[in-house]
Amino acid sequence: MIRILVVDDQPMIRVGIRAILESEQDMTVVGEAGNGRDGVALYRRTVPDLVLMDVRMPVLDGLAAAEAVLGPDRVEGHRPRVLMLTTFDLDDYIYAALRADASGFLLKDSAPDELLRAVRVVAGGEALLSPSVTTRLIENFVAARPVQGAAATVLNGLTDREREVLRLIALGMSNAEIAATLFIAEQTTKTHVSRVLQKLGLRDRVQAVVLGYETGLVRPGGR
Structure with missing residues (x-):
């Protein structure tokens, strides 16, 4: 079972992502957060296998939150995977996400099956970029x-x-x-x-x- 934490400042996006993920027998959402700071705190409480992290959020943005989860705030003995989600495919975000050691970068307008595939690929220990992002x-x-x-x-x-x-x-x-x-x-x-x-x-x-x-x-x- 892939245990997933969803961090996004838009409630409707979180609801939609949860519905897609929990339609699969091998996935479960262990929590949701509306900003990066709460996301980091919830990560430490739930210790998920994978964090779906929005890039642009209030209080603490997703890139800073990813750096925290993958670095100083990482639970000892645990190696989380972070898949960044955004509506923006600007190169600066992509490079920043890779510098933060995120395992993947996916656009929010990707089809549900692309999201599911991305979750499985990243949770399996591989890196993934949105095909359109990779090409550019x-x-x-x-x-x-x-x-x-x-x-x-x-x-x-x-x-x-x-x-x-x-x-x-x-x-x-x-x-x-x-x-x-x-x-x-x-x-x-x-x-x-x-x-x-x-x-x-x-x-x-x-x-x-x-x-x-x-x-x-x-x-x-x-x-």
Whole structure:
């Protein structure tokens, strides 16, 4: 069961999110808060697996609250996951959320099934960005840093299978989707992903996405 805390300053948004989440047998909402300060306090009382955190809120905004939950206010021995929610897809918010070590960033106008998928992906220990957000970030990144032929040499230590796994990570696929694409077990996929991150010295899948485009393994608008 995925235990979820919803932090958003709009009551109707909280009601809607709760209804979507609790329609699933593997999810339960352990609490709601209307601002970041109350959200941090409620996190410490409920110790959820995942916090759905709005970016713009009164008293304490979601970015500061995420930093608190993931840093100084984190419950000892507990590693929470934070999925940021917002109606704004401005790059500054995205970069700030990633700096706060949030595991995901999703727009509020995403479809219910996208929200459910995001919750499962992030709760499962993977990072996630809204596809539209990811595309724009990558395009900006590539425009600012044209692909260099020598950059691809960092991939020389990977096997052919690991290079393919990195390519699929860069396309935004989850472990389950990669497993289905390559016709391998999901546990085998997890092993490949871990080895790719370790070999390349990457912190998480977000860095893997950037490296995939930086090296030219994947290009904007193409597969």
